[in-house]
Amino acid sequence: MSVFAPELVEFNLLASDKNQAVMQMADLVVKSGRGNDAEQIVKDVMARAEMGTPQVDGVAIPHARSSGVTQSSVVVARTAGVTFDPDEDPADVLFMILVPDGESNEHIEILSGLARRLMDPEFTNILRTTSDANALVDLLSKGQE
Numbered sequence: 332m333s334v335f336a337p338e339l340v341e342f343n344l345l346a347s348d349k350n351q352a353v354m355q356m357a358d359l360v361v362k363s364g365r366g367n368d369a370e371q372i373v374k375d376v377m378a379r380a381e382m383g384t385p386q387v388d389g390v391a392i393p394h395a396r397s398s399g400v401t402q403s404s405v406v407v408a409r410t411a412g413v414t415f416d417p418d419e420d421p422a423d424v425l426f427m428i429l430v431p432d433g434e435s436n437e438h439i440e441i442l443s444g445l446a447r448r449l450m451d452p453e454f455t456n457i458l459r460t461t462s463d464a465n466a467l468v469d470l471l472s473k474g475q476e
Contacts (some may be wrong), residue, residue, distance in 0.1 A: 333468070333472045334404055334405045334428075335391055335405055335407070335430075335468045335470050335472050336363060336404070336468060337464040337465050337467075337469045338359065338362070338363040338367075338415060339359055339360065339363055339365075339404055339406045339407065340406075340407045340408070340464040340467055340468065341355070341356070341359060341406065341407070341408040342400060342464070343406075343409065344356070344407050344408040344409060344410045344413075344425070345410075345411075346410055347348060347413075348413065348414070349354045349377075349380065349393070349414065349415050350373070351413075351426065352408070352410060352413045352425060353372075353373050353377060353380075353393060353427065354369065354373050354416055355367040355370035355408075356406040356408055356427045357370075357376070357399070358423065359406050360372060360399075360400060360406060361399075362400075362405050363404070364400075364401075364403060365400065365402040365404045365429075366397075366399050366400045366401055366403055366404070366429070367399060368397075368398070368399030369399065369421045370399070370419070371397055371398055371399030372395075372397045372399040372447050373428060374399075375395040375396065375397035375398075375399065376393050376394070376395045376397070376425070376427065376429070378395070379393070379394060379395040380392070380415065380452055382419070383416065384415040384416055384424055385442065385446065386415060386416055386419045387446060387450075388447045388449065388455065389420060389421075389422050389423045389424060390422060390423075390424040390425070390449055390455070390458070391413070391415040391416070391419075391422035391424075391425050391426075392425075392426045392427075392428060392445060392446075393425070393426075393427050393428075394428035394429070394438045394441075394442055394443060395414065395428075395429060395430075395438070396430050396431070396432050396433075396438065397427075397429055397431070397432065398432045398455065399431075399433070400427060400429045400430060400431045401430075401431060402431070403429065403430045403431065403437055403438075403441075404428075404472065405426055405427065405429070405430050405441060405445075405471070406427040406451060407424070407425070407426055407430050407458075407467065407471070408424070408425045408427075408428070409423060409424055409425075409458075410422070410423055410424075410425060411423070413414075413425065418459065422460060423459065424458050425472075428441050428442055428445075433451055454470070
């Protein structure tokens with residue numbers, strides 16, 4: 332099963348800071364049945380974010396292993412701009428990569444695959460403009476193969 336799913340896509344995330352963004356994205360994971368503890372997900376993502384959050388051209392990628400996750404998942408969200416790193420501009424696209432505790436380095440593999448694709452202007456344009464969650468999931472899943 333893919334780490335991407337339409338129910339994990341939010342085109343209008345209304346968050347004023349990274350805590351709100353991570354909380355809302357964690358709620359999507361739990362509501363989709365891929366996690367069982369949004370508070371634990373937030374705690375784990377925020378702890379990992381203390382070490383830094385990868386960001387490329389306005390796309391932030393918070394990630395973590397979490398006991399609150401039951402299935403590896405990637406939440407995709409667009410925002411008006413959320414600051415994850417004070418040295419970077421606010422991010423308008425967020426990918427939150429989550430894997431269950433005990434999983435090897437799957438989140439690092441997903442992260443490196445996304446980072447490569449973010450170098451493609453056509454890919455990032457679609458991320459910022461599509462309003463079709465299914466099409467976005469298809470596009471993201473193709474890059475996972």
